[in-house]
Amino acid sequence: xxxxxxxxxxxxxxxxxxxxxxxxxxxxxxxxxxxxxxxxxxxxxxxxxxxxxxxxxxxxxxxxxxxxxxxxxxxxxxxxxxxxxxxxxxxxxxxxxxxxxxxxxxxxxxxxxxxxxxxxxxxxxxxxxxxxxxxxxxxxxxxxxxxxxxxxxxxxxxxxxxxxxxxxxxxxxxxxxxxxxxxxxxxxxxxxxxxxxxxxxxxxxxxxxxxxxxxxxxxxxxxxxxxxxxxxxxxxxxxxxxxxxxxxxxxxxxxxxxxxxxxxxxxxxxxxxxxxxx
Amino acid sequence: xxxxxxxxxxxxxxxxxxxxxxxxxxxxxxxxxxxxxxxxxxxxxxxxxxxxxxxxxxxxxxxxxxxxxxxxxxxxxxxxxxxxxxxxxxxxxxxxxxxxxxxxxxxxxxxxxxxxxxxxxxxxxxxxxxxxxxxxxxxxxxxxxxxxxxxxxxxxxxxxxxxxxxxxxxxxxxxxxxxxxxxxxxxxxxxxxxxxxxxxxxxxxxxxxxxxxxxxxxxxxxxxxxxxxxxxxxxxxxxxxxxxxxxxxxxxxxxxxxxxxxxxxxxxxxxxxxxxxxxxxxxxxxxxxxxxxxxxxxxxxxxxxxxxxxxxxxxxxxxxxxxxxxxxxxxxxxxxxxxxxxxxxxxxxxxxxxxxxxxxxxxxxxxxxxxxxxxxxxxxxxxxxxxxxxxxxxxxxxxxx
Numbered sequence: 001x002x003x004x005x006x007x008x009x010x011x012x013x014x015x016x017x018x019x020x021x022x023x024x025x026x027x028x029x030x031x032x033x034x035x036x037x038x039x040x041x042x043x044x045x046x047x048x049x050x051x052x053x054x055x056x057x058x059x060x061x062x063x064x065x066x067x068x069x070x071x072x073x074x075x076x077x078x079x080x081x082x083x084x085x086x087x088x089x090x091x092x093x094x095x096x097x098x099x100x101x102x103x104x105x106x107x108x109x110x111x112x113x114x115x116x117x118x119x120x121x122x123x124x125x126x127x128x129x130x131x132x133x134x135x136x137x138x139x140x141x142x143x144x145x146x147x148x149x150x151x152x153x154x155x156x157x158x159x160x161x162x163x164x165x166x167x168x169x170x171x172x173x174x175x176x177x178x179x180x181x182x183x184x185x186x187x188x189x190x191x192x193x194x195x196x197x198x199x200x201x202x203x204x205x206x207x208x209x210x211x212x213x214x215x216x217x218x219x220x221x222x223x224x225x226x227x228x229x230x231x232x233x234x235x236x237x238x239x240x241x242x243x244x245x246x247x248x249x250x251x252x253x254x255x256x257x258x259x260x261x262x263x264x265x266x267x268x269x270x271x272x273x274x275x276x277x278x
Numbered sequence: 279x280x281x282x283x284x285x286x287x288x289x290x291x292x293x294x295x296x297x298x299x300x301x302x303x304x305x306x307x308x309x310x311x312x313x314x315x316x317x318x319x320x321x322x323x324x325x326x327x328x329x330x331x332x333x334x335x336x337x338x339x340x341x342x343x344x345x346x347x348x349x350x351x352x353x354x355x356x357x358x359x360x361x362x363x364x365x366x367x368x369x370x371x372x373x374x375x376x377x378x379x380x381x382x383x384x385x386x387x388x389x390x391x392x393x394x395x396x397x398x399x400x401x402x403x404x405x406x407x408x409x410x411x412x413x414x415x416x417x418x419x420x421x422x423x424x425x426x427x428x429x430x431x432x433x434x435x436x437x438x439x440x441x442x443x444x445x446x447x448x449x450x451x452x453x454x455x456x457x458x459x460x461x462x463x464x465x466x467x468x469x470x471x472x473x474x475x476x477x478x479x480x481x482x483x484x485x486x487x488x489x490x491x492x493x494x495x496x497x498x499x500x501x502x503x504x505x506x507x508x509x510x511x512x513x514x515x516x517x518x519x520x521x522x523x524x525x526x527x528x529x530x531x532x533x534x535x536x537x538x539x540x541x542x543x544x545x546x547x548x549x550x551x552x553x554x555x556x557x558x559x560x561x562x563x564x565x566x567x568x569x570x571x572x573x574x575x576x577x578x579x580x581x582x583x584x585x586x587x588x589x590x591x592x593x594x595x596x597x598x599x600x601x602x603x604x605x606x607x608x609x610x611x612x613x614x615x616x617x618x619x620x621x622x623x624x625x626x627x628x629x630x631x632x633x634x635x636x637x638x639x640x641x642x643x644x645x646x647x648x649x650x651x652x653x654x655x656x657x658x659x660x661x662x663x664x665x666x667x668x669x670x671x672x673x674x675x676x677x678x679x
Contacts, residue, residue, distance in 0.1 A: 012585075012588060013592065015658060018657065018658050029660075033580065033621060033622055033625070033661065034622075036582070036601070036608065036610070036621075036625055037582070038660055038661070039660070056660035056662075057658055057659070057660065058580065058581075058582055058658075058659045058660055058661055059585070060582055060583075060584035060585060060601070061584055061585060061588045063582075064585065064658060137608070160608070167608030167609070168608065227390050243391070244390070
């Protein structure tokens with residue numbers, strides 16, 4: 001069962017501002033039933049100030065709570081103030097959301113963005129432009145860039161928890177990784193890797209190596225029909241066995257070995273070397 | 279919470295009082311190691327043998343064909359890996375797309391270790407095509423693993439027909455019977471099944487104990503290598519109190535099979551009929567009759583499952599859902615998707631699974647509590663128009679009929 005805060009439970013069991021404003025000045029529709037959640041936000045404005053907000057949502061407990069929280073937050077705000085509301089504000093208002101459910105707060109933020117665009121007479125919210133990266137959940141590069149930036153995301157897993165992108169067939173993982181690197185740049189490595197000056201404990205190193213193998217390295221290799229298994233870690237030497245296509249060819253093995261080493265150096269520590277297990 | 283109405287018995291069951299009572303002496307009085315030479319330990323071996331007889335008796339097997347394990351997942355792993363390792367030249371596996379993760383994820387993982395996998399699909403009612411199975415088996419197929427009944431829908435596969443085909447083709451047949459042992463009568467003596475996995479906590483024994491049936495004469499390598507326990511087929515000192523509990527639970531299950539088939543089935547039917555008639559836009563997932571007597575899986579269209587569960591939880595009702603939000607992944611149930619259930623229905627699927635402890639009063643309580651929950655979520659939903667269209671369509675169909 002999800003570990004929801006009391007605030008989330010309260011907003012789920014007693015959602016505020018349920019409904020649809022008939023003569024709304026702004027409407028924001030996001031999500032789709034096929035994706036598991038959808039939200040319709042309607043706003044009434046007076047002199048560029050939100051005087052009423054209502055929502056209708058299809059979704060899990062936290063999606064309902066996030067939408068309810070959003071309507072409470074946005075009421076009374078000017079349109080310029082509303083524009084600055086982030087998904088983190090929604091999550092904070094609810095005393096946090098489980099990380100796997102952060103996409104509910106992102107959906108709220110997107111609905112607000114769409115409603116504001118609608119009020120200002122744009123055809124589409126700026127976030128809806130761009131190229132679709134995740135085909136399973138129809139997430140564009142523009143959305144990914146913004147959410148990664150605003151929430152300081154570092155890993156594909158985090159991106160999936162916040163936007164759902166990459167949570168279906170996983171074929172977009174290399175693209176998500178590319179956007180992560182573009183947006184966060186070398187910061188990704190810095191944020192994940194501990195202070196370089198500090199000596200890492202063996203346990204921590206092993207754990208990080210394992211995590212990096214599972215989350216960063218193997219998903220990418222598997223897309224090319226390659227795979228690798230972590231066999232042992234002895235000091236700074238990581239022993240692996242090669243599987244899949246690359247296992248048949250010494251050149252491919254070396255290429256894969258090099259890829260792994262670069263990634264491990266980036267995510268864990270500079271000292272690491274990768275060797276084939278005998 | 280004022281009361282608990284537990285209808286999630288395919289997830290786990292309450293341990294029977296008789297089982298607990300039977301287990302207790304083995305913690306502090308009869309705590310010896312059955313492998314010991316002294317009488318104090320040795321006397322436990324006899325009780326272990328009795329438990330083995332009871333498990334064997336429930337499924338019509340010989341006691342020597344029963345290996346105790348830590349549960350259903352270990353039994354599945356031990357069964358499938360056990361025959362793969364003893365037939366190293368055969369590198370092909372056949373299973374279905376609707377297996378429990380204990381089988382499906384294992385088989386998929388094995389494809390990264392040089393095995394090829396064929397996954398057989400199911401139709402809209404969750405049934406498999408035996409001809410598709412026949413066509414899938416190759417000369418190098420080592421093992422076919424097909425569940426007896428599905429944990430989510432309760433749909434029962436034609437086990438013996440499948441086993442017959444597998445035997446003719448010369449492969450080994452493994453079945454995950456975790457949901458059926460104790461609910462359906464079985465006779466391994468007359469069966470073509472080679473390996474069968476069962477789990478204690480699905481039949482009112484505790485979690486952490488199970489068994490694997492291995493037909494006599496089957497080539498089998500142990501998954502857990504250790505001492506000579508279980509005739510060298512599963513290392514590790516036997517989990518004596520739990521095995522004693524499993525034995526007792528199997529003895530009880532044999533007595534209760536008739537009750538499962540009659541009283542539990544009629545309660546399930548009553549609940550199902552009530553919800554399908556009294557709540558608009560509902561439909562049954564899975565074949566109407568080829569199904570476990572205790573399980574019903576109903577889709578509430580355009581309503582999201584986690585919301586339903588959380589609101590039912592407020593009323594003390596414990597059920598489960600195939601919605602994406604409850605699965606921890608972002609996709610709804612792989613079983614419902616394999617059946618081609620549309621997203622609008624898969625996200626709103628709820629499974630009620632009963633047990634011998636379920637009462638008629640509880641069923642009435644659930645039937646009373648579900649409609650307001652659905653109404654509440656419907657009132658929040660942006661899909662009002664779609665819901666009303668469906669309702670009108672249903673109403674006009676009824677009028678025409």
